[in-house]
Amino acid sequence: MTAGPIITPGDDRPGSLWRDAWRRLRRNRLAVAGLVILALLVLVAAFGPWLTPYDFLSQNLDARNLPPSMAHPFGTDDLGRDVLSRVIYGARTAFLVAVLVTAVALLIGVVLGAIAGFYGGAFDKGLMWVTDMTMSVPQLLLVVVINASLKQPITLWMEARYLETLNPIYRNSAIIDFVLVFGSMALISWPPYARLVRAQVLSIRNRPYVTAARALGLTNRIILTRYVLPNAAGPLIVAVSAGLGTAMVLESAFSFLGIGVNPPTPSWGNMISDGLRVWTNYPHLLLAPAAVLAVVTVAFNFLGDGLNDALNPKGQK
């Protein structure tokens, strides 16, 4: 059985579950290290424009492919752009995509999963079937197909909107990229959330406090939103922290393959793919984005494992 938050009789201090979890999390040194790294990342992403020493687009053809130095801590690339500035802007791209995709996937997953778990029936069967199938296809190939198929309709639709409104925003290729990346990523990211929420709801819906709420004559909607879902929050938080990491990796994977965020918008993925072309001569161009991405994904995993131990104390020794 999956462990939801446990309600101990006689323990009525508000928020004590979260306080306990926080205490357990703080004891886990790797998780704290992950948390600190990710907090730094959020700060860097949020204050990027004020932190970057140079404009991420400004080219200086006199200073091409420079090795790391005091003026350019991560060196410069083939167009003389400052690599540190591009890495910082890459953090903005990565974070924006990860948060938006996770939010959309979470919303779809929670709504569908809760309805399926609470009401059951044909909807539940159908949903499980769909998630089973999408999860048995290699994610990346599925995304590749979705991406390839959505590109033309979206481009056509944007062009039609442009002709209708003459608003230049519809001709901005960066926006098409973002819509495509968000769309295909959100489409493949929601099934795990839906399954998790459904399993949680199934295990919670027959607990005594839910029966009590029902006996009081509360409506299904109130029972679901006030009694069932809050008690499913623990495992969901763990899943979200893992999901944010996965979404970030997916974005860089797309950009690496050339189907995600395209240059000149900086993304760690397209920086790695550019770096691969010249790495034997200029290893710093490859090392900087790859090392940063590696550190961030590892941080997400350590934090996720720590959260799992902290929020699901049953699994502990």
Add this chain to the structure above:
Amino acid sequence: MIAYILRRLLLWVPSVMLVMLGVYALAFYGAGDPIKLIFLRAPGDVAYDPVKIEAIREQAGLNEPFLVQFGTYLLNLVQGNFGNSLFSGRSVWAMISAAAPVSLLLGLMAMIVTALVAIPLGMIAGMNQNSRLDYTILGTAVTLWAIPAYVAGPLLMVMLLAILPKGAMPYGWGGLFSVKIILPLIVLSFQPIALIIRQTRAAVIDVMTEDFVRTARAKGVPERVVALRHILRPVLTPVVTQLGLIMITIVNGAIFVELVFGLPGLGRLTVQALINSDYPVILAVTLIGSFLVMASNLLVDILYPLLDPRATDPKASRV
């Protein structure tokens, strides 16, 4: 037992068909008219001759309804005909059979490496739970799992640059017994190894509390024998069930490993097809990849009762 396998197969075939239908529908409605795509690439008068286009459409069966076209595609598929590439005009099947051996050999080797490395390490970690050794192995596994192949590959190469001359960097395919395979193989195995280490460790911790392990120890069976006879066998069952997940990891990873190390396999074929909007190739590779994963899931379903008779015996209860 035979009835069980038949039942599984009966459930499996429609699932595979539905996945194929879904993927086909995506490419069908998304790609638009394949003939137009061909003509847009062929400059000259042909591109604007509606009569010629219509004739070719009729001949290729593109005026048929969606389901009829899907059926025709499936029938051709069974005969090994995946259509022709929009980009090069070559038969998709020929392109795939040229690329597949590279990916298959690499994937198979990665599986062997994974089994040989990850199961012993997972057993060591599980049998020494919460020791320093356990934390080291587990920490390494989490790290290996987190870092994607297109990051691990470049990082390893940059590190190798410190000890190897530039010209000695592995790039391209030199066959199974060439030294060039070592680095791609290591990188491709990272994630499956991490996955199996964690699975094995968890299963070992579970089995260690069983009565038969305590009994064996109590009667003085040496620890080595306990590990190999009493713990390893029940641990293998839950590990084998991860075959489908390993397949997904390897198929996903192979795309990046092939790009990073310049291997002419299915992954690189997919990415080239994607850049060229070559739908027949994308469709074929996706179908093959999904089929591989679904086939491994089916294999696990069939193998499971053989490994663990309790799974199909209603009288026995799972622990």
